[in-house]
Amino acid sequence: MIDVNHLSKDYLLKKKEPGLKGALKGLIRPQYEVIHAVRDLSFHIDEGEIVGFIGPNGAGKSTTIKMMSGILTPTEGSVLINGENITEHRKTVVRNIGVVFGQRSQLNWDLRLGETFELLKHIYEIDPVDYENTLEVMDGILGIKELIDKPVRQMSLGQRVKGDLTASMLHSPRVLFLDEPTIGLDVSSKFALRRFIREINEIRKTTVILTTHDLGDIKELCERLIIINHGVMMEDGKLNQIVDRIAPYKTLVVEYYDEQAPEHEKCEMTSHEGNIAKYRFMKKDITAAELIADLSKQKEIKDVSIEEAGIDDIIKIAYGS
Ligand SMILES: Nc1ncnc2c1ncn2[C@@H]1O[C@H](COP(=O)(O)OP(=O)(O)OP(=O)(O)O)[C@@H](O)[C@H]1O
Ligand SMILES: [Mg+2]
Structure with a gap:
């Protein structure tokens, strides 16, 4: 389903020297610092898995998720989804994936939630019957219909995340990337979100890759964990096997x-x-x-x-x- 091969990402960061002299020097001959955010990651994920992708702050999780979902181009290596390289076939591959960042909404702030959904329906040319079905399923799990007329700008964080999750499911992706979806949510929204992940995984067999700093999310949802630190793979395996080994x-x-x-x-x-x-x-x-x-x-x-x-x-x- 997903093959990540020797994936690496370097960021070039402009070095700033202090003072006016330093600033001028930087203008004339900028100096760069290379940050190796992700280094030589390889793993395989099967259809229908829920994988916890974890590591401390700055480990390279978001960078990896962005490369896996086609938002960033890898410095080296490749990501194949259903055998297709996401960098080379971005347009077709993104139809099979959904992404939600807990910290940043993909919804349009100037529209009502329902209008954003309609827009996505047109962009992805979603079949009206499928569209209604998905809304029905999402309503059952997240109670999304009562939010549909609300302007996105006026939504609370928890409501906005529910909106983002629904938006990400409208085109029925086979894979869903969730980067810290539970961050800042209250207990009941967190539970709703976990139920959402479990149910789409069961009902739709959606493969889920989840980053989180919440131990509860991991315990509740993830049979398998991939742990990275400093951009490097530390552990990949079943939760209980990792516990037994380390x-x-x-x-x-x-x-x-x-x-x-x-x-x-x-x-x-x-x-x-x-x-x-x-x-x-x-x-x-x-x-x-x-x-x-x-x-x-x-x-x-x-x-x-x-x-x-x-x-x-x-x-x-x-x-x-
Ligand atoms: N656009 C960027 N330009 C330069 N450096 C970046 C950029 N984005 C991330 N980095 C750096 O790359 C490294 C990995 O960052 P990343 O956001 O992938 O970590 P993370 O595991 O998602 O951390 P967190 O748990 O805090 O979200 C960090 O050292 C970060 O400072
Ligand atoms: Mg992150």
């Missing part, structure tokens, strides 16, 4: 009847406060059941619980913080 441990939390807590040779006691001790153990070294059995031989246990490394830990480790 954080292959669990933590057993034990509450004793007093402040004495025994050590165990196969794990590390990571904290001990009052009656509670935490033991971090590698899944390959010992099971939780064995550990509990061993510890309880040495000391009577009142209560236990197990903490697993989750997406929060993975992101911390993968981001190197």
Whole structure:
């Protein structure tokens, strides 16, 4: 469905030297600094996947999304959608894709929402029956019809994002790129947006590539994650496999009847406060059941619980913080 091959993007940034002398020098002989925003990214995405594309600020996510959706031309490498190169066949390929940037609307501020939709209907030559169907589906998920007569300028952020999402779906794209769609949304709009992603993926089999800094979005939606940092691929795989590989441990939390807590040779006691001790153990070294059995031989246990490394830990480790 989507093939990204050795994709790179360099930005040329004009260097500014301080003072008038520096400004004049810059006019006569401008100096440039190269920013390697994306470096040699390769991956494949199958039809119907929901992929979380994540990384810290400045990692190169938006740059990659822009190249994948034909907004930016790569410095090197290629993006194929259904076997067609987006740079070479931009006009035909964009008919198969939709893009929404949470931070920037594609809607026309001078029109009512419905007028923008009508405009898109003409631009994409959308079949009237398909158009009505899509509006019906979007109304069911996002309640879009009550916003249709509202001037875009007067819409709240959450309403505007719903408008943008609907606009991006009108031509029934096979792939939807969402760059931080939940940014700034309240809890109920966020939930509506997640429901939207799940439902278009189920009903229409739309492939979704989602960037977000919201752990809830990732946990709720993404089976697969691609993690990048400094423009470079850090991880690509199923969420639980990434967790197992980069954080292959669990933590057993034990509450004793007093402040004495025994050590165990196969794990590390990571904290001990009052009656509670935490033991971090590698899944390959010992099971939780064995550990509990061993510890309880040495000391009577009142209560236990197990903490697993989750997406929060993975992101911390993968981001190197
Ligand atoms: N138009 C541009 N000109 C010059 N440099 C740019 C431009 N756009 C992005 N960059 C730089 O490229 C790098 C990657 O930026 P990008 O916007 O792709 O990051 P991101 O992963 O989307 O970050 P965020 O999570 O903050 O949205 C950054 O160092 C950024 O400063
Ligand atoms: Mg970004």
